[in-house]
Amino acid sequence: AQSVSQHNHHVILSEAASLELGCNYSYGGTVNLFWYVQYPGQHLQLLLKYFSGDPLVKGIKGFEAEFIKSKFSFNLRKPSVQWSDTAEYFCAVNATPVGGSQGNLIFGKGTKLSVKP
Amino acid sequence: ETGVTQSPTHLIKTRGQQVTLRCSSQSGHNTVSWYQQALGQGPQFIFQYYREEENGRGNFPPRFSGLQFPNYSSELNVNALELDDSALYLCASSWDNNSPLHFGNGTRLTVT
Numbered sequence: 001a002q003s004v005s006q007h008n009h010h011v012i013l014s015e016a017a018s019l020e021l022g023c024n025y026s027y028g029g030t031v032n033l034f035w036y037v038q039y040p041g042q043h044l045q046l047l048l049k050y051f052s053g054d055p056l057v058k059g060i061k062g063f064e065a066e067f068i069k070s071k072f073s074f075n076l077r078k079p080s081v082q083w084s085d086t087a088e089y090f091c092a093v094n095a096t097p098v099g100g101s102q103g104n105l106i107f108g109k110g111t112k113l114s115v116k117p
Numbered sequence: 118e119t120g121v122t123q124s125p126t127h128l129i130k131t132r133g134q135q136v137t138l139r140c141s142s143q144s145g146h147n148t149v150s151w152y153q154q155a156l157g158q159g160p161q162f163i164f165q166y167y168r169e170e171e172n173g174r175g176n177f178p179p180r181f182s183g184l185q186f187p188n189y190s191s192e193l194n195v196n197a198l199e200l201d202d203s204a205l206y207l208c209a210s211s212w213d214n215n216s217p218l219h220f221g222n223g224t225r226l227t228v229t
Binding site for chain 2 (some may be wrong): 001004006019043044045046048088090092102103104105106108109110
C-alpha cells in the first residue's frame, strides 16, 4: 500500500533559521505531491503542489519544495522562518493521479514546527 | 475562510450507536471528500463524492457511508460506532477533482 513518511515529529527553530522538512513516499509510479499547512486553530490549507515539470516548486509565504524522483522525496524548505510559520505541516500524495487530480490524498503524520521569536 | 462549514464541532457517542456528521461546501463545489484524522496522525481518506455519486473510497468498512446533496451539502454516516472511530472528521470540497481541496475545521467525535 502507498504510504507517506515524514521524518520529523516536532521541529523547533529560532526565527531566521532555515527549515527543511523531510517527506518520502512509497510508490513507484506517477504521483502528484502536496504540502498542506495547518496554523493553530485553523483549517488545513494548500501550501504548494507538484504535478510535473520543474521539480522545484514554489508555494505561498516563501516556501518551496523539491521533488527528487530517485529518492521518492518531496522535502519542504524555507530559507528563513518567521514566528508566524508555527504550524503543523503535512505532506500528501495522490498515487493514482489523472492529470491534475488533487483528491484521494494519502497524508503523512505531519510535522509540528515551533518557531521561537 | 474556506467556505466549508461542518457541524457539529464536537460530538460524544456511545459504542454501538450511529452518528451523522454534516458538511456544507462552497456553492459550485461538485466534489466533496471526507477524511478521518486520529490523534497524532495525518488525515486518512474515507471517500469522495462527485455530483452525488461516490467515485473513490479508501480503506474503510461499509459502516462508513456518505451522501451528497444537490445543494452542496453532504453527510458522513457511521454505524455501529467503535472506540477506534474517535477522531477528527474533516470534510473537503473542490470544484472538481483537479482543483485544490478546501477543508473545513472538522468535527471532533468521541466514542465512549
